[in-house]
Amino acid sequence: MGSPKTPSSLMDNMLGLLRVRIQRGVNLAVRDVRSSDPYVVVKMGKQKLKTRVIKKDVNPEWNEDLTLSVSDPNVPIKLTVYDHDTFSMDDKMGDAEFEVKTFLEAMKMKLDGLPNGTVITRVQPCRTNCLAEESCVTWRDKRVVQDVCLRLRNVECGEVELQLHWIDLPGGKGL
Template structure:
């Protein structure tokens, strides 16, 4: 695929029960990767239940590429410590966007993505219609770490000049 389909706005809401990497706490931040794109949240000091509520926007050309997340503990004098990672597939979300819904009520659930071995979902993830837009709420269980989850919300942003839907 070549050409921009649209933008994926990822709201990194919060972390829950993240691993301790410093003395009794951590200074976490999240790196979001999709293809060659790499975005980063701000660092939240001394908090294993941080609230970022930060929006990061990815350009989507190929919806088959997974979105990868890595959580790190910011250190001053040494390399940042890994605090787990996760990934998710945006194809179910993009398929819901393609439906081009118009007259459905706010809160209408288009589809649900169930947790399974192939994804990092901690619970069922609804894709829904609200305020004229498609959203998806995700709770992701971090891998390669003793504990931690991230809560995200996806929103699609259409681009008029794109090859999108």
Template sequence: MDRLLGLLSIHVQKGVNLAARDIRSSDPYIIFRIGEQTLKTGVIKKNINPVWDEVVTIAVFEPLPIKMEVYDKDTFSRDDEMGDAEFDIKPFIEALKMQFNDLPDETIISTVKPTRTNCLSEESNITWSKGKVIQNMVLRLRNVVSGEIEIQLEWINVPGSKGL
């Protein structure tokens, strides 16, 4: 617990225009990796525009980039790769360290712009919303013809952890 900064809640909202890996569709799921941790979403059957609406929670010991890999679940063969992305949580963690006492709801604290080195397909706002700092991201998948994944980050402080 002395190294734990807190927990990062990743709300996996949906995928848009994912690559078809089966005849006309795919059965996508996502694996998130940070350090030694690996978390996986459920599989959405026969859908290239899946809605997960699922939350995965990762323990953060240091603000490393998070790797995201999308796969097509296959029953009788190895799962097919459907692309990957990586996102940096440092801007989000820096925003968390600021003081927000009397900010109006939905105030944009910071904006992360898409670059050649990040996987953002559009600007990502870090926002003060309902008493919490959140970040919405649309991530363009790499190593694939098409596909984006929409996620939302939220921080969970853990009593007894090192904290930010």
């Protein structure tokens, strides 16, 4: 009795796994008395993952890895911050969206031999993205890493800092 196999058509379409490290929230909105109990929900297509709740903290440190399977590089990642409430529905504390296309393009380059810390490309904040500051795609520790700081929309204040890493799949389509 082996473990159930993933349908090969699913594996054929999968490019690999994107590890999203939700690092921290900065100056998140207050939704309870003087504080909030925030957690983050990350969605990409039909996938939905969430972090743990951090009690009474508008500057929470999650440092939590969420892993998404990527089959279409054009699908944006949506991030929503909520305030956990015990006796009522959780309050929304803002949302953001970001593209992974630039990061995936950098993954296709032959980068072996580059000095550690080399900036491969930069993504500038603009009206069409949620970046709070310039986001650099960097060659670090023999892999491509992107640091992202997102300004939350539909809320009075708050940012979420995260980092992207790529995981190649054996037998996957690859980039």
